[in-house]
Amino acid sequence: MARPRGFCEEEALDKALDLFWRHGYEGASIAALTEAMGINRPSMYATFGNKEELFRKALDRYVSIKNAIFEKALAEPTGRDVVRHLLRKAAEMMTEPGHPVGCLAVQGAISCSDESEPVRQELIRIRRGHEQQIRDRFAEEQAAGRLPPGTNPEDLAMLLATIANGMSIQASTGATREQLLTVAENASRAWPQTETAVTDTAAAE
Amino acid sequence: MARPRGFCEEEALDKALDLFWRHGYEGASIAALTEAMGINRPSMYATFGNKEELFRKALDRYVSIKNAIFEKALAEPTGRDVVRHLLRKAAEMMTEPGHPVGCLAVQGAISCSDESEPVRQELIRIRRGHEQQIRDRFAEEQAAGRLPPGTNPEDLAMLLATIANGMSIQASTGATREQLLTVAENASRAWPQTETAVTDTAAAE
DNA sequence: TTAGTTATGTACCAATCGGTATATAACTTA
DNA sequence: TAAGTTATATACCGATTGGTACATAACTAA
Numbered sequence: 122m123a124r125p126r127g128f129c130e131e132e133a134l135d136k137a138l139d140l141f142w143r144h145g146y147e148g149a150s151i152a153a154l155t156e157a158m159g160i161n162r163p164s165m166y167a168t169f170g171n172k173e174e175l176f177r178k179a180l181d182r183y184v185s186i187k188n189a190i191f192e193k194a195l196a197e198p199t200g201r202d203v204v205r206h207l208l209r210k211a212a213e214m215m216t217e218p219g220h221p222v223g224c225l226a227v228q229g230a231i232s233c234s235d236e237s238e239p240v241r242q243e244l245i246r247i248r249r250g251h252e253q254q255i256r257d258r259f260a261e262e263q264a265a266g267r268l269p270p271g272t273n274p275e276d277l278a279m280l281l282a283t284i285a286n287g288m289s290i291q292a293s294t295g296a297t298r299e300q301l302l303t304v305a306e307n308a309s310r311a312w313p314q315t316e317t318a319v320t321d322t323a324a325a326e
Numbered sequence: 327m328a329r330p331r332g333f334c335e336e337e338a339l340d341k342a343l344d345l346f347w348r349h350g351y352e353g354a355s356i357a358a359l360t361e362a363m364g365i366n367r368p369s370m371y372a373t374f375g376n377k378e379e380l381f382r383k384a385l386d387r388y389v390s391i392k393n394a395i396f397e398k399a400l401a402e403p404t405g406r407d408v409v410r411h412l413l414r415k416a417a418e419m420m421t422e423p424g425h426p427v428g429c430l431a432v433q434g435a436i437s438c439s440d441e442s443e444p445v446r447q448e449l450i451r452i453r454r455g456h457e458q459q460i461r462d463r464f465a466e467e468q469a470a471g472r473l474p475p476g477t478n479p480e481d482l483a484m485l486l487a488t489i490a491n492g493m494s495i496q497a498s499t500g501a502t503r504e505q506l507l508t509v510a511e512n513a514s515r516a517w518p519q520t521e522t523a524v525t526d527t528a529a530a531e
Numbered sequence: 532t533t534a535g536t537t538a539t540g541t542a543c544c545a546a547t548c549g550g551t552a553t554a555t556a557a558c559t560t561a
Numbered sequence: 562t563a564a565g566t567t568a569t570a571t572a573c574c575g576a577t578t579g580g581t582a583c584a585t586a587a588c589t590a591a
Contacts, residue, residue: 123536124588145437147352151579161540163581168538172579223436227495232350232433248499279496279505280512287492290432291484294453300484307485311516328566329558356549366570368551373568377549 130168131182133158138179143221146176146230146240176229176240183225184247190214191254200262204281204312207255208305211285216298226251227289252282269313277313284308335373336387338363343384348426351381351435351445381434381445388430389452395419396459405467409486409517412460413510416490421503431456432494457487474518482518489513 136158140149151172155165169175194206215223226248230241259274268274288301296304341363345354356377360370374380399411420428431453435446464479473479493506501509 123590124538124586127538127587143437144439148437148439148442150439150577152577162579163541164539166580228437231436231495231498232348232353234349234353234355237353245499248495276508276512279501280509283489283492283496283509283513285492286495287488287490290436290453290491290495291488293436294450296484303481304485304488307481308488311518313516328560329556329568332557332568355547357547367549368571369569371550 126168128158128160128164133160133165133168134175134179134182137175138182138225139221141176141179141229142183142223142225145228145233147233147237173240177243180225180229180243180247187214187226187251191251195254195258199267200259200277201309201312201314203255203258203262205305205309207281208284208288208308209302211288212298212301212305215288215292216296216301222292224286224289224292227286228293248282248286252278255281272313331373333363333365333369338365338370338373339380339384339387342380343387343430344426346381346384346434347388347428347430350433350438351377352438352442378445382448385430385434385448385452392419392431392456396456400459400463404472405464405482406514406517406519408460408463410510410514412486413489413493413513414507416493417503417506417510420494420497421501421506427497429491429494429497432491433498453487453491457483460486477518 137149137154140154140157143149144153151162151165154172154175155162158165160168165175169178190210191207194203194210197203197206211224214220226244229244230237231244233241256275256278259268259277262268263272263274268277284304288296288304291301291304342354342359345359345362348354349358356367356370359377359380360367363370365373370380374383395415396412399408399415402408402411416429419425431449434449435442436449438446461480461483464473464482467473468477468479473482489509493501493509496509497506
């Protein structure tokens with residue numbers, strides 16, 4: 122009705138996202154956030170509520186980007202294609218120039234003080250959700266008879282999620298895009314083949 | 327010479343380690359640390375220097391435990407045995423009852439404010455060191471001709487480290503010991519065969 | 532132009548951060 | 562026991578944390 126906002130809400134959110142991504146939820150202070158966003162504290166509180174809500178709104182933007190990638194990857198025709206697509210995109214996204222390295226859902230609040238526990242739990246929920254999507258997709262594969270007998274879709278999904286999570290840490294350790302792509306390639310290659318109906322149970326202690 | 331210390335230094339360090347492990351470097355405050363250690367602030371500062379030194383000393387204990395595991399695993403006869411041993415032990419250590427879940431070197435300071443950057447760098451150095459150890463061991467395998475042609479020891483080491491790092495995140499997400507052991511087993515099984523042609527006469531792939 | 536509304540800027544809040552000065556209590560040695 | 566030394570406890574430090582009160586500036590609608 123009256124004086125219009127002097128800044129673009131989504132632009133500011135992207136700036137906040139960048140800082141949260143780079144320093145984590147607790148590592149990004151209100152002072153640093155508002156400075157990066159180019160606004161002052163009262164504007165931030167009036168527009169976004171508080172720090173936690175700001176984080177959740179920035180996180181929403183991040184997750185929607187990630188979901189778009191997931192959707193494409195999960196549409197691949199075979200399980201192995203899904204794996205390759207997903208890991209490759211993960212490697213690329215985690216080393217995208219102009220963005221902080223790694224994955225916000227992994228690094229945003231992996232360990233924190235008790236007062237940030239709700240944020241930590243939210244990120245856990247997101248990670249589980251992504252793994253669930255993969256699990257469902259692999260279950261489809263199995264139902265269609267395209268998984269080797271004895272293969273467990275849940276186990277495969279967990280292995281894939283583990284590798285993707287690990288790539289985030291590797292990115293944070295300084296791994297290059299090329300290195301992560303190599304990881305993705307090797308992990309894909311090692312994936313159980315549809316045709317490889319092996320009953321290799323040599324692992325029995 | 328005079329009044330002796332009223333607490334066990336190593337016990338206090340273990341309490342600090344537990345808290346750092348659980349909340350990360352920044353997430354563990356001096357107040358919480360000293361309370362957990364059962365001592366007051368001046369005692370902590372007189373004994374350990376400051377927060378960062380306290381962390382490094384706690385970290386030393388952690389790393390020495392981990393190194394013992396590494397030593398045993400790297401002594402396994404074949405590359406695949408090394409992988410299986412390492413991942414299994416990782417799964418167990420990251421879900422050890424009585425300890426926080428996950429790996430301190432991964433979760434201690436994965437993202438933090440600028441002032442904790444030295445600690446973050448130290449953990450990066452440790453992670454790289456562990457990967458280096460694996461790399462060296464795989465290079466031995468290759469030199470002994472026990473790696474499939476075209477296999478790169480560096481790539482293998484990075485893949486293994488990625489999986490181990492990912493297991494830490496999974497533990498933090500709530501994965502059980504059994505789930506992580508399944509991940510370890512599946513990852514080991516997917517590993518490029520090395521000695522199979524020699525010891526087993528059976529199925530090539 | 533004027534009234535009403537809303538965003539912005541300054542300056543502040545209590546609580547907590549890591550870190551210490553200081554006084555006292557407890558121990559060892561002589 | 563007395564002297565000397567060192568650990569402990571209290572109480573504090575400035576800086577920073579997330580969050581606001583309040584006065585002012587800027588806009589819209591009448």
